[in-house]
Amino acid sequence: MINLKFKLNGEKVSVKTEAGVRLIDLLRNNFGLTGTKEGCGVGECGACTVLMNKKAVNSCLVLAGQLAGASIETIESLAEGEMLHPLQRNFLEHGAVQCGYCTPGMILSAYALLDENPSPDEEEIKEAIAGNLCRCTGYKQIMDSIKATADELNSKNK
């Protein structure tokens, strides 16, 4: 057992855990953050995507013992109280959520993209979500939601 300290959704946390536990299990089992989903468990599907030091990573491939000092953000950090993040709202409005299993990971990949590149073109959006599989929507609605969010955030910042 180790005593692990890191930053989770903006707050300093500490937890007793085995070092070899995967980040996804730590989030779901120790912190009850079940928005992060497990699909394939081997880095292929992106359902488990979280932000680690602002970059999208697969939480099924990161071990707890590698975290020391890292800052992790999960889907639960996006909404402010009852107010959804524009990405979340646009995903709903554009019909980009069907079964919803891919949605948290998809939104976090989009979030990391917009954080780095506020005006991505279609190719850049495709590349950013290429590691997130969706079996329901066919991606068009997802692309539209991300584009709409970028436009919305850019017009606000003018």
Added chain:
Amino acid sequence: MNNIEITIPKTLQEALELISGGNEGIGIIAGGTDVVAGMRQGSNRFGGINQLVDVNHIKEMKGITGAGGIVTIGAAETFSGIISNKIIRKELPLLAKACGTIGSVQIRNRATIAGNFVNNAPCADTVPVLLAYDSTIEIKSLAGKRELPLAEFLKAPYRTQLNSDEIVTSIKVPLPKGDFKGDFYKLGRRRAVAISRITLALLIEIKESRINRLRIASGAVTPIGTRFNGIEKEFEGKTADEKTLKAIASRLGERVIEVTGLRWSSEYKLPVVQQICYQMLYSAVYGGGK
């Protein structure tokens, strides 16, 4: 997998001391994209591990610098770090391209360059490119350091020359001097059936309509990444016309068969490899596609 121990050393010295401490179950972890996925799938290559040394926070193993015509890439540099680096994009475009095809953004944000060729899967995409660029790697242990060409370091699929008390610290890529043109080509996804996977890296320099220098390396078509020095020598000095380019492509196909020992997939792969090689040579020499 849960009850392993993980240490995060801040210096190379600390890391080297850890792996020389006599624990046979100790291993190195960088991005973990092979190690964690492998342990999860019960791969026996990672079966005996009870302690992991995380090399992601060792300064000496990070960063990309260019000096004296050589680009030095820290072994623990991620693919995302490599792709976004200006020197690499400008001077080593084949490497930028190959790294950009690996996995997904999430994988590239974690996976490291040394992890790729130390793992040495037949489909390690940086290997053909690093071979075409004549890369050497630097390895350190408590006893000292050694530098050797990547081509010598790689032994067989999933096997390298790395000893258990050693860490790869950097990759040195000499900037190609001269007017090289070339490309990296990749067909097929990593987990797609092996038959459909092909990777080739190719650099060619033309002087006064002759082939001055030629470098060809393959990935997934051969058991491990392979440089074709024989073919390079055979065609250097020859007139760079379509007939010669066709002859090179045809020789490459023959060599691939020799190296792989005629596998059942060759029948399909052979014409494809030859066609791809010819197209790459053609657009390098004449510009544009064919």
